[in-house]
Amino acid sequence: MEELGAHARYWRDTLILAAALLGAILLIGMVLIFGVESFNQYRFFRFPFGFYLIAQGLVLAIAAGGFWYARVQQRLDEELSESGEF
Amino acid sequence: MRSALRFRTPNPHLGAYLGIITSAFISLSILLALLEQMGWSEAAIAPILILAPVVLAVVIAVRVRTETPEDYFACGRRVPAFYNGVAMAATLIGGIGFFAYAGAVFFLGFDGLAIGLGWSFGMLAGTVLFSGYLRKSGAYTVPSFLGHRFQSTTVRLTAACLLLVPVILLLAAEMKIVGVIAALFLPIPYWICVLVAGAVIAAIVILGGLRALTWTGNAQFVIGAVAFAVPLVIVSVLLTVLPTPQLTYGERFDPLTRAEINAGIMSKVPSGISDALPGDAPQASDKPFAQSFGAIGSGGFFLLFLAVALGTAALPSVLIRSGATLSVAEQRFAGAWAVLFVALFVISVPAAALFAKVIMFHGLSQIDPNTLPNWMNQLVARGLLIAQDANSSGGLQASELLILRDGVMVSLPILSRLPLVCAVIVAAGGISVALAAAGAHLFTLGASLADDIYQLADQRIRPESRFIDLPHHIIVWGVMGTLSFATALFLAVIGDIDVLQAALTALAFLGATFFPVLLLSIWWERFTRSGALFAMATGCGTMVIELLFRGALEDGQVGTATALASVIGALLATGAGVAVSLWDTPPSAAELGYFDALRDPDGESIYDEAKARIQAAAASGNGARS
Numbered sequence: 001m002e003e004l005g006a007h008a009r010y011w012r013d014t015l016i017l018a019a020a021l022l023g024a025i026l027l028i029g030m031v032l033i034f035g036v037e038s039f040n041q042y043r044f045f046r047f048p049f050g051f052y053l054i055a056q057g058l059v060l061a062i063a064a065g066g067f068w069y070a071r072v073q074q075r076l077d078e079e080l081s082e083s084g085e086f
Numbered sequence: 087m088r089s090a091l092r093f094r095t096p097n098p099h100l101g102a103y104l105g106i107i108t109s110a111f112i113s114l115s116i117l118l119a120l121l122e123q124m125g126w127s128e129a130a131i132a133p134i135l136i137l138a139p140v141v142l143a144v145v146i147a148v149r150v151r152t153e154t155p156e157d158y159f160a161c162g163r164r165v166p167a168f169y170n171g172v173a174m175a176a177t178l179i180g181g182i183g184f185f186a187y188a189g190a191v192f193f194l195g196f197d198g199l200a201i202g203l204g205w206s207f208g209m210l211a212g213t214v215l216f217s218g219y220l221r222k223s224g225a226y227t228v229p230s231f232l233g234h235r236f237q238s239t240t241v242r243l244t245a246a247c248l249l250l251v252p253v254i255l256l257l258a259a260e261m262k263i264v265g266v267i268a269a270l271f272l273p274i275p276y277w278i279c280v281l282v283a284g285a286v287i288a289a290i291v292i293l294g295g296l297r298a299l300t301w302t303g304n305a306q307f308v309i310g311a312v313a314f315a316v317p318l319v320i321v322s323v324l325l326t327v328l329p330t331p332q333l334t335y336g337e338r339f340d341p342l343t344r345a346e347i348n349a350g351i352m353s354k355v356p357s358g359i360s361d362a363l364p365g366d367a368p369q370a371s372d373k374p375f376a377q378s379f380g381a382i383g384s385g386g387f388f389l390l391f392l393a394v395a396l397g398t399a400a401l402p403s404v405l406i407r408s409g410a411t412l413s414v415a416e417q418r419f420a421g422a423w424a425v426l427f428v429a430l431f432v433i434s435v436p437a438a439a440l441f442a443k444v445i446m447f448h449g450l451s452q453i454d455p456n457t458l459p460n461w462m463n464q465l466v467a468r469g470l471l472i473a474q475d476a477n478s479s480g481g482l483q484a485s486e487l488l489i490l491r492d493g494v495m496v497s498l499p500i501l502s503r504l505p506l507v508c509a510v511i512v513a514a515g516g517i518s519v520a521l522a523a524a525g526a527h528l529f530t531l532g533a534s535l536a537d538d539i540y541q542l543a544d545q546r547i548r549p550e551s552r553f554i555d556l557p558h559h560i561i562v563w564g565v566m567g568t569l570s571f572a573t574a575l576f577l578a579v580i581g582d583i584d585v586l587q588a589a590l591t592a593l594a595f596l597g598a599t600f601f602p603v604l605l606l607s608i609w610w611e612r613f614t615r616s617g618a619l620f621a622m623a624t625g626c627g628t629m630v631i632e633l634l635f636r637g638a639l640e641d642g643q644v645g646t647a648t649a650l651a652s653v654i655g656a657l658l659a660t661g662a663g664v665a666v667s668l669w670d671t672p673p674s675a676a677e678l679g680y681f682d683a684l685r686d687p688d689g690e691s692i693y694d695e696a697k698a699r700i701q702a703a704a705a706s707g708n709g710a711r712s
Binding site: 007011015018021022025026029030033034036037040044045046047048050051052054055056058059060062063065066067069070073074077080081 | 196199202203206207209210211213214215218332333335336337339340376378379384387388391414415418419421422424425426428429430432433436609685687688
């Protein structure tokens with residue numbers, strides 16, 4: 001495989017990052033939504049666990065995902081900028 | 087050659103200002119609480135507490151008024167990420183989230199969480215997929231971005247026209263909620279409240295555009311957050327000892343389930359594909375809070391979540407703030423902050439709804455319908471609750487208690503026997519956030535009318551006016567603002583809309599019409615202008631068909647069928663866009679150049695660079711002539 005230029009690499013990583021983050025959250029969301037009744041058999045801090053995961057767990061994961069994304073993407077930007085291409 | 091980033095300094099005292107506003111609001115609340123204990127009546131307290139934040143917003147708007155286009159449309163591109171995030175969250179949550187979403191969670195319990203989940207995920211998706219690239223583009227509006235991306239005025243005009251419908255719906259919904267809540271506490275009729283709200287947001291938007299919206303929005307969001315948190319924390323301490331409702335409402339699940347069984351609430355089975363959301367007329371709560379998928383099936387829940395997420399990601403009133411930050415990276419952090427604020431709100435709402443339900447239904451069957459307790463009489467007097475012993479059993483049942491959806495948040499402090507000032511605080515905070523959101527929607531409409539429609543027409547006549555210059559356009563802008571404002575006024579005063587349903591219809595429409603076209607135009611270089619036009623037309627067409635059939639099929643109610651239509655519309659639009667683009671001739675070099683420039687995270691925004699280039703050329707041209 002030929003060596004990718006800095007910009008092509010940047011763009012590939014950006015795509016992977018966006019798809020991985022949104023895809024992962026969507027997948028987790030689907031598992032939690034369709035499996036909520038089986039999670040509800042358990043208790044977590046006296047919450048029904050499935051309820052807790054939808055009402056708080058997933059929402060906080062989304063919020064953490066936002067900051068993680070902004071940071072990783074910024075690092076990708078900096079790598080591109082240092083490579084001097086473009 | 088690339089231009090260096092211009093040096094822009096944000097005001098270093100922003101944090102202090104917000105701190106002062108927060109403490110001033112808290113002090114005012116405490117002062118009025120003391121005065122209430124000393125015998126001041128509601129007629130004295132409510133106007134002060136509700137009008138103070140409104141006056142504050144207008145004062146801020148006057149202080150930051152501006153006439154330069156960059157300040158007016160992009161807040162000078164120097165808003166720190168945190169504050170832009172606050173303003174984005176305020177736009178998304180608005181009065182709809184503060185009152186109607188809380189009420190929906192009260193009635194639907196678990197099933198209502200789909201909307202909040204959709205907001206959080208949509209905000210994240212918008213940040214990841216669109217926001218940074220729109221910042222790089224630097225276009226003042228979403229249609230303007232699409233127009234530049236495809237080098238096409240047709241695309242720009244189509245997008246601008248399609249954008250008007252959902253944004254007007256959102257604006258009307260926010261203004262209606264301001265009127266409804268204000269009329270509960272002020273001795274003024276509903277229609278005057280709506281008119282005043284319209285005048286206030288028009289004044290803010292006309293004075294300072296996005297700049298005024300940013301700073302009033304921050305102040306209003308902070309006031310809203312305090313107003314949401316204070317009564318909730320007090321109730322949490324009363325019920326669960328700890329002041330952290332989000333962590334402790336779990337222990338109230340069992341008492342709530344017992345109270346619900348005693349009040350006659352049985353577990354429910356969803357009706358099928360078209361499960362509707364609770365409407366805005368007073369209604370009985372008939373679904374256990376913790377039961378999953380009682381009112382909305384699991385498929386409907388997922389569709390609702392997805393539709394709200396798509397619509398939120400493509401919400402022009404939020405995306406229009408993409409140009410306001412210092413850099414592309416900063417804009418991504420602004421999005422992250424916005425997601426965090428939305429998430430904090432979304433995890434707090436179920437606590438408030440559950441507390442309200444626990445208190446309301448606890449010991450309900452022992453209440454004598456002829457001698458209602460004091461808190462219930464207060465709610466009844468305000469029209470927040472209708473209690474009648476319909477079956478003459480001598481006790482009250484859940485089915486005999488009709489509750490106003492949008493009044494649940496205001497009812498919580500009254501239910502909890504807190505001083506009346508607490509209810510007024512909630513109302514004042516909610517009205518503040520609703521005004522912030524309404525202002526953002528009005529600005530989005532106005533900016534689109536001015537920059538996309540008027541500016542294009544003007545360019546035909548005077549080719550030299552490629553970039554909007556405000557002093558020349560301000561009169562036109564005022565007319566446009568007034569027009570859209572009048573439309574909203576018409577909807578809010580004469581037309582009767584359900585705010586939650588209007589907001590969800592708007593989001594469904596945006597998800598089907600704008601999400602696919604934005605996604606493809608930013609992430610796919612082969613996307614062509616006919617592809618964009620077909621994608622928008624397909625998405626919009628699907629929603630129009632859904633709207634036409636809605637009345638016939640499901641009693642005019644918005645619910646999972648709307649969400650389904652939105653998701654199908656988005657898929658069809660994506661398919662149509664891809665198919666037409668592949669069939670079409672490949673995009674021109676100018677379009678590809680724009681697409682590549684979007685991908686360069688460094689440097690000035692494309693819009694500003696082009697503007698600087700043209701101004702420099704004009705200046706040298708003038709120099710040569712003289």
